[in-house]
Amino acid sequence: VSLDPGVAGTATALGTVRVVGTGLLGTSVALGLTAAGGRVVLADSSPTALALARDLGAGQPDPGDLPVALVVVAAPPDVTAAVVLTELAAHPHATVTDVASVKAGILLQVAEGGGDLTRYVGGHPMAGRERSGPVNARGDLFLGRPWVVCGSPASDPARVDGVRQLSLALGATPVMATAQAHDEAMAVVSHVPQVAASLVAARLRVVDDEAVALAGGGLRDVTRIAASDPVLWAQILAANAGPVLAQLRALRHDLDGVIDGLAAIEAERDTANGAGTAAGARASVASVVAEGNLGRGRIPGKHGGTPTRYAVLTVLVPDAPGSLGRLFADIGAASVNVEELALEHAPGRAVGLVEVSVLPSVRDTLEHALQAQGWHVVS
Amino acid sequence: VSLDPGVAGTATALGTVRVVGTGLLGTSVALGLTAAGGRVVLADSSPTALALARDLGAGQPDPGDLPVALVVVAAPPDVTAAVVLTELAAHPHATVTDVASVKAGILLQVAEGGGDLTRYVGGHPMAGRERSGPVNARGDLFLGRPWVVCGSPASDPARVDGVRQLSLALGATPVMATAQAHDEAMAVVSHVPQVAASLVAARLRVVDDEAVALAGGGLRDVTRIAASDPVLWAQILAANAGPVLAQLRALRHDLDGVIDGLAAIEAERDTANGAGTAAGARASVASVVAEGNLGRGRIPGKHGGTPTRYAVLTVLVPDAPGSLGRLFADIGAASVNVEELALEHAPGRAVGLVEVSVLPSVRDTLEHALQAQGWHVVS
Numbered sequence: 001v002s003l004d005p006g007v008a009g010t011a012t013a014l015g016t017v018r019v020v021g022t023g024l025l026g027t028s029v030a031l032g033l034t035a036a037g038g039r040v041v042l043a044d045s046s047p048t049a050l051a052l053a054r055d056l057g058a059g060q061p062d063p064g065d066l067p068v069a070l071v072v073v074a075a076p077p078d079v080t081a082a083v084v085l086t087e088l089a090a091h092p093h094a095t096v097t098d099v100a101s102v103k104a105g106i107l108l109q110v111a112e113g114g115g116d117l118t119r120y121v122g123g124h125p126m127a128g129r130e131r132s133g134p135v136n137a138r139g140d141l142f143l144g145r146p147w148v149v150c151g152s153p154a155s156d157p158a159r160v161d162g163v164r165q166l167s168l169a170l171g172a173t174p175v176m177a178t179a180q181a182h183d184e185a186m187a188v189v190s191h192v193p194q195v196a197a198s199l200v201a202a203r204l205r206v207v208d209d210e211a212v213a214l215a216g217g218g219l220r221d222v223t224r225i226a227a228s229d230p231v232l233w234a235q236i237l238a239a240n241a242g243p244v245l246a247q248l249r250a251l252r253h254d255l256d257g258v259i260d261g262l263a264a265i266e267a268e269r270d271t272a273n274g275a276g277t278a279a280g281a282r283a284s285v286a287s288v289v290a291e292g293n294l295g296r297g298r299i300p301g302k303h304g305g306t307p308t309r310y311a312v313l314t315v316l317v318p319d320a321p322g323s324l325g326r327l328f329a330d331i332g333a334a335s336v337n338v339e340e341l342a343l344e345h346a347p348g349r350a351v352g353l354v355e356v357s358v359l360p361s362v363r364d365t366l367e368h369a370l371q372a373q374g375w376h377v378v379s
Numbered sequence: 380v381s382l383d384p385g386v387a388g389t390a391t392a393l394g395t396v397r398v399v400g401t402g403l404l405g406t407s408v409a410l411g412l413t414a415a416g417g418r419v420v421l422a423d424s425s426p427t428a429l430a431l432a433r434d435l436g437a438g439q440p441d442p443g444d445l446p447v448a449l450v451v452v453a454a455p456p457d458v459t460a461a462v463v464l465t466e467l468a469a470h471p472h473a474t475v476t477d478v479a480s481v482k483a484g485i486l487l488q489v490a491e492g493g494g495d496l497t498r499y500v501g502g503h504p505m506a507g508r509e510r511s512g513p514v515n516a517r518g519d520l521f522l523g524r525p526w527v528v529c530g531s532p533a534s535d536p537a538r539v540d541g542v543r544q545l546s547l548a549l550g551a552t553p554v555m556a557t558a559q560a561h562d563e564a565m566a567v568v569s570h571v572p573q574v575a576a577s578l579v580a581a582r583l584r585v586v587d588d589e590a591v592a593l594a595g596g597g598l599r600d601v602t603r604i605a606a607s608d609p610v611l612w613a614q615i616l617a618a619n620a621g622p623v624l625a626q627l628r629a630l631r632h633d634l635d636g637v638i639d640g641l642a643a644i645e646a647e648r649d650t651a652n653g654a655g656t657a658a659g660a661r662a663s664v665a666s667v668v669a670e671g672n673l674g675r676g677r678i679p680g681k682h683g684g685t686p687t688r689y690a691v692l693t694v695l696v697p698d699a700p701g702s703l704g705r706l707f708a709d710i711g712a713a714s715v716n717v718e719e720l721a722l723e724h725a726p727g728r729a730v731g732l733v734e735v736s737v738l739p740s741v742r743d744t745l746e747h748a749l750q751a752q753g754w755h756v757v758s
Contacts, residue, residue, distance in 0.1 A: 138758045140755075141757075143695070144695075177589065184586070185586065188582050188583060188586045189598045190593075193597055193598045194597065195667070197575075198667050198668045199633050199667065201672075202670040202671050202674045203571060204674030204675070204677050204678065205670060205673050207564065207568075209677075214505065214564050215568045216568065219568045221601070222575060222601055222603075224597070225601065226672065227672060228672075230672065233665070234661045241641040241648070245642060245645060248634065248638050248641070251578050252635075254581055258574055258578075259631065262620040262624045263620075263624060265620045269620070282613045283613070285612075285617065288578065289607060289608075289612045289613065291584060292579075292581050292605035292606075293609065294581075295583030296580040296603075299583065321716045325712070326708075327707070328703040328707040329708050331700075331703065332705065333704070335700045335701070341722045379519075
C-alpha cells in the first residue's frame with residue numbers, strides 16, 4: 001500500500017496555503033499538506049481550536065506576513081460565503097476555495113458581496129461526514145474520495161487548476177462541475193437519500209420492541225445514514241433547498257401513486273371480499289418498484305466502472321477472534337479476489353453470516369476450496 | 380461450525396411432512412428436513428417443477444397413501460389461502476402451515492372459506508427473498524433466520540408448537556406473533572423501507588451520468604433493496620395494503636413537513652436575498668432528522684441485544700487476491716474480534732477501504748498491531 005507517487009511535489013508546488021477554520025476538514029487539509037511537504041498556515045476565530053490544530057501537527061498559526069497563494073475556507077456552511085469574501089479582500093493575489101457541501105448559494109453570495117470571482121473556485125471534498133471535530137482529523141481523510149471542483153464562468157482557468165492540484169496533493173480524485181450541477185447532483189445522490197432514511201427510521205419510534213426485533217438487513221441498510229447530525233443536516237438541506245425541493249416533490253408524486261394504488265386495492269377488497277382484482281392499481285405499485293430497479297442499476301460499480309453482477313457466497317463463521325482471519329486466508333489461498341463483503345449476525349446465535357461477492361467465473365472454485373477447508377457455505 | 384445438536388431428532392419427530400409448492404422456499408424446507416432425517420413428500424401443480432425438486436434431492440412426489448402429520452404450503456402468495464383450504468380438507472388430521480410473507484389476509488380467507496382453524500397455523504420464514512427458484516434452494520436457507528409463527532385464537536396450541544418445531548428443525552429462530560401484529564411489524568421493518576428505497580432509486584433515472592458517478596456509500600445503502608422483483612413486491616404490498624397504507628400516510632405527513640419547511644426557507648431567501656432566518660422551518664427540518672436518530676437507535680444490535688457503539692478502523696487494502704486474508708489474519712493474530720465490517724472501493728483507484736468495527740476498548744490495540752504489520756490505517 002503506497003500513496004500516489006509525486007504527492008509531495010504537488011503539495012510543494014501549491015505555494016503557501018492558508019487554512020481558515022480548523023475543524024475536521026480544515027485540520028485534515030492542513031495535516032495532509034504538511035505531511036506531503038507543503039507550507040501551511042492556520043487561522044480560526046477560536047484561539048482554542050487554533051491551538052489544538054497546531055498541537056495536532058497541522059501547522060503554525062498564520063503570522064500574517066507571508067504571501068499566500070491559496071486560501072482554503074473550512075468554516076461552517078452558514079458563514080462560508082462571508083469568510084470567502086473577507087479572504088478575497090485580505091489576500092488580493094490568492095486563489096480562494098472552500099469545502100462546503102452546497103455550492104451555488106455561496107457563489108451567489110460571493111458575487112453579490114462584490115468578491116473577485118476570477119479568484120474564487122468552490123470545492124467539495126466528499127469525505128468525513130460520519131465523524132466530526134479536529135481530533136478526528138487525518139491527513140489522509142481525502143485519500144481516494146471524490147473532490148468536486150466548481151469553477152464559475154468568471155473563474156481564471158489557472159486558479160481552477162490550482163484547486164484541482166490541491167485535491168490531487170491530498171490524494172483525492174478531482175471531479176469538475178458547475179456549482180448548479182453539483183448541487184442538483186447532491187440533491188439526488190445525498191440529500192434526498194438522507195431525508196428518506198430519516199423518514200423510514202422515524203416510523204420505528206412508534207412500534208413495539210417485538211416488531212423492531214424482526215429488523216433485517218434491508219431495514220439496516222436503508223436507515224444506516226439516519227444516525228446523522230440533525231443540526232448539520234438542517235443547514236445542508238436549507239442551503240440546497242431549491243434542488244432538494246424539486247426532488248422531494250417528484251418523490252412525493254411517486255409516493256402518492258403508491259398510496260393511491262394501495263388505497264384502491266384496499267377499497268376493492270372491502271367491497272369484493274378478498275377478490276382483489278384492481279389490476280391497474282397493482283400495476284402502478286409494481287411500476288414504482290420497476291423504476292427503482294432502473295435507477296439502482298445506474299449506480300456505478302467499484303472503480304467507477306459499469307455495475308457488475310457478482311456471485312455471492314454466504315459462509316457461516318463462529319463469532320470468535322480469528323474466524324474471519326482463517327476465512328479470508330483460505331479465500332486468499334484459493335487466489336480469489338473479494339469484490340464486496342458484508343457481515344450479518346444471526347439473531348440469537350453466536351455465529352455470523354459473511355456474504356462474499358466474487359466474480360461469477362470463480363464462484364464454484366471458491367465454494368469447493370472453502371468446503372475442503374471445512375467451511376459451511378450456506379448459499 | 381456445527382449445526383444445533385438435536386436437529387435430526389426434531390425433524391424425525393415431526394412425522395411425515397407434505398410440502399406443497401416446490402419453489403425456492405418449499406424446496407429448501409424439503410431439502411432441510413430430508414437432510415435432518417425427516418420424512419418428506421412433495422406436491423406441485425407443475426409436473427416439471429416437481430420433477431426438478433425430486434432431482435435436487437428434496438424428496439419423492441407424494442404417493443397419496445401416507446398419513447400426513449404436517450402440510451407446508453409454499454405456493455405463491457396470491458393462491459396460498461386457496462391451497463391451505465384444499466389441504467385442510469384433503470388431510471383432516473394434519474396441521475397446515477404456510478410460508479407467505481403477509482398473514483392476516485390469508486387467515487381471514489381460510490376462515491371465510493370454512494377451513495378448520497384449529498389446524499391452521501400461519502408461518503413466515505424471513506429468508507431467501509434475494510434469490511428465487513428451486514435451483515437456489517438450500518437445506519440450510521433458514522439457518523439462524525427468524526421464522527414468525529402466527530397462531531390464531533382458534534389454533535390448537537399443540538399444533539402451534541408443531542410449526543415451532545418445524546422452524547427449529549430447519550435451524551431457524553421461531554418468533555411467536557399474531558397475524559395482525561406480524562403484518563403491522565412487516566409494514567414498518569420491511570414493506571415501507573422497500574417502497575422508500577424504490578422511490579429514492581427511481582430519482583436516479585433522470586439525472587446525468589456525472590451526477591450518478593458521485594454516488595457514495597449512503598446512496599448505495601439506501602437503495603440496495605431497490606433491486607427487488609417488481610411483480611413479487613406488488614403482490615406483497617397489495618396483500619398488506621392496510622398496514623402499509625397507514626405507515627406510508629404517516630411517512631407522507633412527515634415528508635410534507637420537510638417540503639413545507641424547505642419551501643418556507645426558499646420563499647424567504649427569494650424575498651430577503653440570502654438572509655435565511657426562517658428559524659421555525661429549519662427546526663422542523665432538523666426534527667425529522669432527529670426523529671430518524673431515535674428510530675434508528677431502536678434497531679437491535681447483533682445477537683438481538685441492545686445496540687452497541689463500536690469503534691471503527693478504516694484500513695486501506697490493495698485490490699488483489701490475498702489482501703483481505705492477510706488483513707484478517709493480522710486482526711486475528713491480535714486476538715481482536717470483528718463485530719461488523721464493510722468493504723468500500725475508492726472511485727478510480729485500485730485500492731479498497733475496509734471499515735472494521737470493534738469494541739472501543741480494543742481499538743487502539745488493533746490500530747497499533749495493524750500499523751506494526753505495515754497496514755495503512757486511514758482513520
